[in-house]
Amino acid sequence: MSRTLAVARMQLINKWTYIGWPLTILAASFLMSLAIFALIPVTEGKNGGGSQAPLWYFLVLGIQSMTLVFPFSQGLSISRRAFYLGTLGLFSLIALGMTVLYMLGGVLERATNGWGVYGYFFNIPWVTDGPWYSTAAFFFVLMMFMFIIGFWFATIFKRWGTTGTLVSTLGTAIALIGIAALTTVFDGWGHFGNWMAQQTPLSISGWAALLCVILAAGSYTTLRRATP
């Protein structure tokens, strides 16, 4: 347990990686969005997509924790289990912190009528329309999803190299096309459309969380046999 905790602490030794950069990216994106909102002379609500910026950095972090931090952890003779749990624990902690930040930003944004310029950065149509816990769940799961998908692909890459990554990416694409084709053949798009229309941010979070769990479990079984 203490070594698992140490894995998380180790990755916080350089505060920039997990705290400084995400906040810097968020702040930069926020200020830029604000400047653009202010330039648009419309007094109706304006929405921007800038709040997704840190998510792409999380994808990179997910990849790097597998390609660089894992080999380093092996050098310090850290078990794969401790590395996995410590890193995933750290992911959740950061995702949680960012979620809280997004929620607070959202509250401030509504209270100030979009920062006085009718610009909405943290409030996103549909996503943040529901109750607060639905919004929080959506942000949290989405951030975890970005980390884990990066981690997952990097695990595949570490274990099976370029070929494995290509096969699994192409395989996923072919499977999706196959499903789409079957849907067309069986005239299922209507049902699919209905199903989509019924989804709420909370149920989408649920599905994404399920996918996260599957990918995380898959990463672990792969990591168990990965070499630095």
Place this chain on the structure above:
Amino acid sequence: MNETIVEARNLIKHYKDLNALDQVNLSLSANRICGLLGRNGAGKTTLMSILTAQAFATSGEALVFGANAYENEAVLSRICFIRESQKYPDDFQPQHAFRSAALFYKNWDQEFADRLAEDFQLPVKRRIKKLSRGQLSAVGVIIGLASRAELTFFDEPYLGLDAVARQLFYDRLVEDYAEHPRTIILSSHLIDEVANLLEHVVVIDRGRIIMDADAEEIRGSAVTVSGSAEKVDAFLAGRRILHRETLGSLASVTVDEALSSRERTEAQELGLELSPVSLQQLVVRKTMAGAGATGAGSGEFADDTMEARR
């Protein structure tokens, strides 16, 4: 005899088209400096990776502190193995790597690490990505030394280090080892440089262990006899010859045997000259003899063995 700390039983590591390890059996006892010598690609790193559970054997058993190290915290917490091509987190500086090591090694000595960093003139606040090859090696050397792990592996730790830095490493290693006895496994192909540090020598070639003996035993286990070819050959008839070279009517022959004092006197009376064989020469000769008459072993062993061969 000391307790056994590392044991390999019939280790085989098979890659697509080569046997990286071929039936390796090995047993190393605690609290010694052991050299793991061999050519590039002989299987040194593979062996160390499998022992530390960083890689997996195709078959066979690798035991460290009497158990398999794989996912075994009790064993892993006593091992340090920084590889020659060690990777570090992207944003890390040497100081971050040292603080990381401090989290995992209970005997970590930060003061020692600081002193070493100064010795090696390592910029501890520069991103590791930006370091030169030598400075990168220094980071690994410092982690290996300051962690004071009961079982420490050094994987060709001198790459890119200049002669002064290499000497510093050898000196610090011996000093610290004297104060804090532990088991050191040092992989190297610069044999002459490390020969004096080693208490035990393991030589691996093409996945096979071809020598496994105490350094003391090895010293004087072989001898080179030179003089007129006729006399030399007559004197050495029936012995295990490792290497023979001639220059005109003169011959210089290395035998894989020690000579008794009576034989030494006899050699002197015949006007033959006896000279000791350095560890490096012995390893080169044995490796090349093992490669057979095909001359497959004539590739470079290390730059300076070319000189040793003349």
